Amino acid sequence: MRSLWLERFVRCFFFLCALGAVIVTIGIVVSLIGEAFRFFARVSLFDFLFGLTWAPRVLPTGEAVGFGAIPLFTGTALITLIAMLIAIPCGTMVAIYLSEYAPTKIRQTVKPLLEILAGIPTLVYGFFAATTLAPLLRNIAETFHLTIASESAINAGLVMGIMILPYMTSLCEDALHRLPLSLREGSMGLGATSSETIMRVLLPAAFPNLMAAFLLSLSRAIGETMIVVMAAGLAANLSFNPLQAVTTVTVQIVNLLTGDQEFDNAKTLAAFGLGFVLFILTLILNILALYGIKKYKRIHG
Amino acid sequence: MTFKMDVKQLNLFYGDKQALFNVNLGLPALQTTALIGPSGCGKSSFLKCLNRMNDIVLQAHVEGQVLLDGQDIYAPSVDVVSLRTKVGMVFQKPNPFPRSIYENVAYGPRIHRLFKTKSELDQIVEKSLVRAGLWGEVKDRLPQPAMRLSGGQQQRLCIARAIAVNPEVILMDEPCSALDPIATAKVEELIDELREKFTIVIVTHNLQQAARVSQQTAFFHSGYLVEARETGALFTTPHDERTQGYITGRYG
Ligand SMILES: Nc1ncnc2c1ncn2[C@@H]1O[C@H](COP(=O)(O)OP(=O)(O)OP(=O)(O)O)[C@@H](O)[C@H]1O
Ligand SMILES: [Mg+2]
Numbered sequence: 001m002r003s004l005w006l007e008r009f010v011r012c013f014f015f016l017c018a019l020g021a022v023i024v025t026i027g028i029v030v031s032l033i034g035e036a037f038r039f040f041a042r043v044s045l046f047d048f049l050f051g052l053t054w055a056p057r058v059l060p061t062g063e064a065v066g067f068g069a070i071p072l073f074t075g076t077a078l079i080t081l082i083a084m085l086i087a088i089p090c091g092t093m094v095a096i097y098l099s100e101y102a103p104t105k106i107r108q109t110v111k112p113l114l115e116i117l118a119g120i121p122t123l124v125y126g127f128f129a130a131t132t133l134a135p136l137l138r139n140i141a142e143t144f145h146l147t148i149a150s151e152s153a154i155n156a157g158l159v160m161g162i163m164i165l166p167y168m169t170s171l172c173e174d175a176l177h178r179l180p181l182s183l184r185e186g187s188m189g190l191g192a193t194s195s196e197t198i199m200r201v202l203l204p205a206a207f208p209n210l211m212a213a214f215l216l217s218l219s220r221a222i223g224e225t226m227i228v229v230m231a232a233g234l235a236a237n238l239s240f241n242p243l244q245a246v247t248t249v250t251v252q253i254v255n256l257l258t259g260d261q262e263f264d265n266a267k268t269l270a271a272f273g274l275g276f277v278l279f280i281l282t283l284i285l286n287i288l289a290l291y292g293i294k295k296y297k298r299i300h301g
Numbered sequence: 302m303t304f305k306m307d308v309k310q311l312n313l314f315y316g317d318k319q320a321l322f323n324v325n326l327g328l329p330a331l332q333t334t335a336l337i338g339p340s341g342c343g344k345s346s347f348l349k350c351l352n353r354m355n356d357i358v359l360q361a362h363v364e365g366q367v368l369l370d371g372q373d374i375y376a377p378s379v380d381v382v383s384l385r386t387k388v389g390m391v392f393q394k395p396n397p398f399p400r401s402i403y404e405n406v407a408y409g410p411r412i413h414r415l416f417k418t419k420s421e422l423d424q425i426v427e428k429s430l431v432r433a434g435l436w437g438e439v440k441d442r443l444p445q446p447a448m449r450l451s452g453g454q455q456q457r458l459c460i461a462r463a464i465a466v467n468p469e470v471i472l473m474d475e476p477c478s479a480l481d482p483i484a485t486a487k488v489e490e491l492i493d494e495l496r497e498k499f500t501i502v503i504v505t506h507n508l509q510q511a512a513r514v515s516q517q518t519a520f521f522h523s524g525y526l527v528e529a530r531e532t533g534a535l536f537t538t539p540h541d542e543r544t545q546g547y548i549t550g551r552y553g
Contacts, residue, residue, distance in 0.1 A: 104359070182396035186459070188357060189392070190409040190466060191385035200408070205399045299446070 032279060035272035042266045043067045048273060054236035054247075056256070056267050064266035069274065071238040075153065075246035076222060079232060082157025082242060083221045087164045088214060094165075095172035100198055111173065117166035126230035129159035134231065146243060151233030154242035160227050168217040175209035176202060208293040215289045219282055225250040249274050304368075305330035305470060305500040306351060306388075311365035313346055313355070320346045324365075324526045326519055328470070333492060333501040335511035335532065338521035339547065344504045345393075347521065348472050351502065352388035353381050369470070386413055389468035393475040395455035397447035397462070402439050405447045405458055406430060409466035425465055433461035434491050453484025460491065464499070471495065473503040477510065489514050508548060512536055520544045 040048070042064050051068015058064050098107050134148075134155050141148045148154070179202055187197040203210070225248075233245040234255060256271040304327035313321035321343050328334050336344045346355070353374060355361040366373050374384050386409070397405050406426045409415075416422040426443075430436040435457045439450070447458055456476055463471055473492075477485040492501060492514045505511050511518050512532060519529035520543075528535060528544045539545040 180396070182392060182394060183398065184357070185354065185390075185392060186396040186398065186462075187408070189352065189354060189385060189390035190412070190462065191382045192408075192412050193382060196412050200412070201398050 029279070032272060032276055035269060036276035039266065039269035039273040042269070043273070048270075049277070052238055054252070056270055058266050067266075067270055067273075069249075069277065071236040072247060072249045072252050072274070073277075074238060074240065075232070075236070076248040076250075078153045078240060078242065078246055079157045079160060079228060079248060080218065080221045082154060083160035083164060084214070084218060086158065086161030087168045087217055087221075090161075091165055091168035091172050091213075091217070092210070094169045095176055096198060098169070098173050099176040100194060100202070111170070114166040114170045114173075118170060122163055122224060122226045123230075125159050125163040126227040129155055129227060129231035133159060141243065148243045149233075149245040151231060151235075151245045152243050153232055153239075153246045156228050156232035157242065159231055160221050160224055163224070163227060164217045164220055167220065168213060171213035171216060172206075172210055175206045175213055178209070179205055208296055211289060211293055211296075215286065218285070222278070222282065223250060225254055229254070249278050303330050304328055305370070307366075307368040307371075308350075309366040309368070311347075311350060311363070311367065313343070313350060314362045314364075315346075315358070316360040320524055321350070322524045326526055326529055328500055328502060329517060330500050331496060331498075332516040333496055333503060333514050334517045334519060334529075335515035336502065336504045336519050336521060337506070337508060337511050337547070338527075340506075341523075342521040343524045344521055345474050348390075348474055348502060348504055351470070351472055352385050352390055354390065356381060386466045387468055388470040388472060389463035389466065391456070391459050391463050391471065391473040391476050393478055395452055395459050395479065397450070397455050397458050399446065399448055401444045402447050402450070402458065403443040406461050406465050409462060413466055415466065429461040429465040430458075432464055432491075432495070433457045434487060434494075435461055451484075453480045453487065456480060456484070456488060457491065460488070460495075464495070468499065470500045470502070473501065475504050475506065478506065485510070508536075520547060522547075 048067050048069055050070060051066075052070050053066055053068045054071045055066035056064070057066055098110060102110070134150060134152075137152070137155055137158075138148050138150070183201055183205060184197055187201045188194075192200070228248045228251045232247060232251075234247050234251060235245045236247050236252070237244055239246060253271045253274050256267050256274075259267070306328040308324055308326045308328075311321055311324040312319065324347065326334075336347065338344055349355045349358075350363060350367060351374075355363060363375060367375060369384070369387065372379070374388075398408065400408075403426055406429050407422055410422060410425050416425060427436065427440075430439060435454060438454060439458075447455065450458060456479070460471075460473075460476070477488050480488065489510060492503065495501060503511075503514065515532045517529065518532045518535045520527045520535070520539075520541075522543050528539065528541045530540075535544065536548060539548060
């Protein structure tokens with residue numbers, strides 16, 4: 001009898017825990033949407049999403065101008081792209097080495113190190129970008145007679161790539177190492193070499209989980225703020241040139257919220273507008289990826 | 302008698318632990334040899350020595366000789382890849398790759414480039430599936446995921462995958478242990494047919510199965526090969542009392 005009551009109590013307890021988490025999430029989304037709508041009452045959605053200049057200010061007439069977010073989107077895209085161009089190939093290759101080639105001892109030492117690296121505050125990486133990488137890149141560029149802005153997209157992208165590398169490597173390594181030994185045996189037993197086994201059996205089998213790893217890393221890169229503040233700057237240039245300074249959505253959110261404006265100022269509210277767009281984008285990205293993974297699984301079993 | 306494979310003074314170590322002791326066994330060509338014995342006696346370990354699957358196990362170490370057509374497969378000059386195409390393997394648990402039925406069978410021919418045109422590959426796939434007795438059941442669904450087949454079908458797919466690279470010897474480690482009696486009967490029938498072209502070694506815990514499918518039976522006990530003789534003779538008049546005890550069900 002007693003165990004039945006206990007069972008009920010435990011079930012209720014965990015249900016309440018789950019409910020709490022869900023309510024908080026819904027609350028956040030609702031307040032985000034509410035504030036975003038207050039913003040779009042002052043600046044039209046069209047001007048915001050497709051405007052080419054980001055120089056937000058409120059004229060004495062009360063009119064809000066310069067809220068074109070395109071430069072922020074392109075800046076975010078550019079930096080994230082550079083970061084992923086570094087992190088995806090490097091992360092996957094290091095993961096393959098650790099999971100398939102490295103002696104057990106090396107794997108057991110490197111894996112925890114990666115996890116420690118993944119936990120370093122991003123401020124540290126930003127500092128590394130500003131003090132070490134930026135001057136180095138500038139020197140390299142000078143030998144090719146190029147000029148790099150002291151704060152540049154390539155600088156921020158590189159450091160962000162380095163920053164998510166340990167995280168990405170660790171996730172990819174898990175995805176590969178989790179595959180059953182029987183797959184490897186089946187392939188090797190047919191006379192395949194290690195590299196053939198990796199390319200033709202293990203990577204395809206781990207593909208859904210590798211995609212999930214890429215996606216988690218991507219979300220982390222998109223949401224990153226500190227590195228961009230320190231390495232890419234605040235200048236909202238509309239440019240795809242990685243040598244120029246650009247800015248990102250998250251950086252501008254911080255920028256808009258740190259100041260002494262009152263809370264219903266159009267500039268403050270714009271932060272919620274940006275946050276809302278970021279939220280929708282990540283949501284779409286996740287849904288697309290989930291859909292892709294599901295489809296892949298349906299085709300390949 | 303000509304032996305397709307001949308094992309001489311084989312010792313196997315996992316690190317410091319010795320798993321096989323001085324095993325001598327000849328495998329007659331185009332016959333089926335069954336390996337029986339209590340759990341942990343070294344049957345799977347022995348089987349893996351025959352196509353060097355122990356190479357994947359880091360601390361495994363082999364001493365002695367394993368001859369395939371008179372050539373020692375552990376000689377330094379031997380190419381493990383071509384050895385494993387000659388000595389194929391089917392595992393205890395069906396382990397198809399998470400790809401289509403067609404791609405599973407085409408895997409070996411693809412990596413060894415055994416075909417010139419797509420239609421040649423189609424033929425290899427069809428022939429292997431026919432031989433494995435699976436063609437009728439899957440010919441209309443070749444592009445479907447192999448994982449959607451039943452356990453018994455998956456195991457026959459793994460057999461088809463193994464014979465697609467034209468091996469000379471096929472090693473099977475308890476190929477029926479995950480299958481129901483009907484699927485088991487199909488695989489046993491298949492083994493009997495395969496004997497026309499292949500030399501087969503099968504590990505089994507099912508003594509009736511050993512009696513049904515094999516011509517030679519080898520009884521292993523804690524790392525030693527106790528007795529290996531013609532199947533009928535071993536089951537009716539075992540020489541060693543450990544063999545006697547095992548086949549009469551006193552232990553194991
Ligand atoms: N990779 C390994 N590393 C260390 N020891 C191993 C390894 N594989 C097997 N062994 C040991 O070698 C011995 C023989 O194992 P093996 O798997 O060959 O037995 P088996 O006869 O196939 O048993 P079963 O009928 O249960 O499959 C066992 O004592 C086992 O613990
Ligand atoms: Mg075994």
